[in-house]
Amino acid sequence: MKTTLKRQLLVRFVAVILTTGVVSCVIGTVLINKWTMGQAEDRVGNSLNAAREVINHRLENIESTVRFASSTALVRDALPDKDRSRVRGYLEDLRKKGGLDTLDLADEKGTVLLRSSNPGVAGDIALNDETVQKALSSRATASSIEVVPYGLIRKEGETLASQCAIHRDGPAKEEQSGATPVMVLMSASPVFQKNGIMIGVVYGGEVLNRNNEIVDRIRDILYRNEKYRGKDLGVATIFLNNVRIATNSRNEDGTRAIGTTLSKEVFEKVLRRGGRWVGKAQVVHDWYIMSYEPIRNVHNDIVGFLSVGMLERMFADMRKETLTIFFGITLLGVVLSIFIASLLSDTIVKPIDSLVQASHRISQGDFSVIVTPRSKNEIGELEATFNLMASSLEARNLEIKRLTERHMARSEKLASIGRLAAGIAHEINNPLTSVLTFSSLLLRKADESQREKLDIIVKETTRCGEIVRELLNFARQSEPKKEACNINKIIVSALSLTKNQLKVSDSRINTAVELQELPPSMADRDQLLEVFINMVINALDAMPQGGDLTTKTRLLEDGKTIEITVSDTGQGIPEEDLEKIFEPFFTTKEAGKGTGLGLAVSYGIIEAHKGSIDVKSEVGKGTTFIITLPVE
Ligand SMILES: Nc1ncnc2c1ncn2[C@@H]1O[C@H](COP(=O)(O)OP(=O)(O)OP(=O)(O)O)[C@@H](O)[C@H]1O
Numbered sequence: 001m002k003t004t005l006k007r008q009l010l011v012r013f014v015a016v017i018l019t020t021g022v023v024s025c026v027i028g029t030v031l032i033n034k035w036t037m038g039q040a041e042d043r044v045g046n047s048l049n050a051a052r053e054v055i056n057h058r059l060e061n062i063e064s065t066v067r068f069a070s071s072t073a074l075v076r077d078a079l080p081d082k083d084r085s086r087v088r089g090y091l092e093d094l095r096k097k098g099g100l101d102t103l104d105l106a107d108e109k110g111t112v113l114l115r116s117s118n119p120g121v122a123g124d125i126a127l128n129d130e131t132v133q134k135a136l137s138s139r140a141t142a143s144s145i146e147v148v149p150y151g152l153i154r155k156e157g158e159t160l161a162s163q164c165a166i167h168r169d170g171p172a173k174e175e176q177s178g179a180t181p182v183m184v185l186m187s188a189s190p191v192f193q194k195n196g197i198m199i200g201v202v203y204g205g206e207v208l209n210r211n212n213e214i215v216d217r218i219r220d221i222l223y224r225n226e227k228y229r230g231k232d233l234g235v236a237t238i239f240l241n242n243v244r245i246a247t248n249s250r251n252e253d254g255t256r257a258i259g260t261t262l263s264k265e266v267f268e269k270v271l272r273r274g275g276r277w278v279g280k281a282q283v284v285h286d287w288y289i290m291s292y293e294p295i296r297n298v299h300n301d302i303v304g305f306l307s308v309g310m311l312e313r314m315f316a317d318m319r320k321e322t323l324t325i326f327f328g329i330t331l332l333g334v335v336l337s338i339f340i341a342s343l344l345s346d347t348i349v350k351p352i353d354s355l356v357q358a359s360h361r362i363s364q365g366d367f368s369v370i371v372t373p374r375s376k377n378e379i380g381e382l383e384a385t386f387n388l389m390a391s392s393l394e395a396r397n398l399e400i401k402r403l404t405e406r407h408m409a410r411s412e413k414l415a416s417i418g419r420l421a422a423g424i425a426h427e428i429n430n431p432l433t434s435v436l437t438f439s440s441l442l443l444r445k446a447d448e449s450q451r452e453k454l455d456i457i458v459k460e461t462t463r464c465g466e467i468v469r470e471l472l473n474f475a476r477q478s479e480p481k482k483e484a485c486n487i488n489k490i491i492v493s494a495l496s497l498t499k500n501q502l503k504v505s506d507s508r509i510n511t512a513v514e515l516q517e518l519p520p521s522m523a524d525r526d527q528l529l530e531v532f533i534n535m536v537i538n539a540l541d542a543m544p545q546g547g548d549l550t551t552k553t554r555l556l557e558d559g560k561t562i563e564i565t566v567s568d569t570g571q572g573i574p575e576e577d578l579e580k581i582f583e584p585f586f587t588t589k590e591a592g593k594g595t596g597l598g599l600a601v602s603y604g605i606i607e608a609h610k611g612s613i614d615v616k617s618e619v620g621k622g623t624t625f626i627i628t629l630p631v632e
């Protein structure tokens, strides 16, 4: 029983634990995946904001240089008199200090007057430059990101042009020169005379093609040039359409991946979305979590993208590590839970087991078992109750044993005395009959002098005969002649037969009779009458000063037993006599009054009726005889 119960408990515990473990693993994996991906996207998204700030900052820098130049008297004065020699050095100086690639001067119609980086080329129209156009038409400073043809940059000098030339692979060469257009951060600021008449425009810019400085600056701000497993942790790239024009992503040979193109799929996704896009993308060879944001020109058209990314492997490793720790903890939890479950089932099974063993011992008659209660819960209560049950069983068992022993001893004693008495009575009966017959004959013929003595002989012999008859009655223990009779009626008869006795005694006796209706029972009417009469006479004898005689009958709860009680308020029976009163010839009555056979005979009769007879008595208070008889 122990093993199966324990196994059953364990199997259920383990099933619950494993289910919980598996569910938490599944949920944990989903959550951790979501969390690391969210972390990555958040981080990369925030990086994009910082990158945008770097570019805006550069544009502001250009704008303030251009705005400053347009407000100086030197520039204002230089415009009308067409003498540029004085202002040329000044603008070149300003350009270099501001870190600009170009800083030019044009008149109010947009005709280029001076290119500080390439003074030799002038007189063309700067109006194909959109920012200049906007500044002149709005009469205010304008800044924007622009894409200009490569040819226009060449006018700013061959050095700059060769610096930013990007030759794309493949057949699509967009310019005669073979280089892609150029993306520029541009700012233009109109020049006004003191009277408010606009007389020209100062414009300048910074080329983004091959502008490694700006992308490296973005990367350094974001990722401090960190490496992860030998790879750059972060990358920053500026695209013109789908071409990388400035980047710190590397080709296999270690050179910057300038001129390479964005995968068609991502390009279309970002273009279609028109806003920010975050996702996984392969940069040259490695996977990165990338985020892209469109770059728009002055007309709000998308001309390229700004993009930053972080090596995906770092997040993958982070996720792997988190998952490993999580699975480790879950596994540890499962193992620990199973261990605890095993202990727990032990604490449940062990007390039950010891109760089972104790029950086995009790069933084999060993009542001395005691189980030690281990806890204060229901099982502990059960163990305590079990102990209580065991000890009361033991007490009951002892009591039954004692009663049986007493009963057996009494029966044996009565039987042996009975045999002895019967033998003697039988032997005495015949001579006694002769003595009585002859003494009666003699009495009839005797004269006055002998008559008195012979009378005594006849009386005493008659008395002897009665005793012998009673003895024989007791010894014969004749089988009762059973017939259906009403116990209540027999009791009433016994009481009426003893009425004379009642009247004879001069003391006052109160008789009370409480008879419950009883079913008829099979009994020997005469024998029971003898029993009840003896009981009433005994009670009366016990109350020489008067008292109460109460007779009751009732049907016990089991419905199968009739109980008859005869109580008196007489002198009672001393403790030491209680055992002896059922013995033949035990009497406390004066000679000639009692033979001591009444109760002995009654005992035999009741036993033959399969009933019981018991007595309760207290000296000075009274005695109660309790007879039970089965309803048959
Ligand atoms: N109701 C009683 N109150 C006190 N003692 C009793 C009562 N009934 C019986 N006894 C005691 O038990 C003894 C035995 O009673 P039992 O009926 O066997 O014999 P007896 O009455 O003495 O003589 P017998 O009944 O043969 O005439 C009595 O002598 C008496 O001492």
Ligand SMILES: [Mg+2]
Pocket: 534, 537, 538, 594, 598, 599
């Ligand atoms: Mg008697």
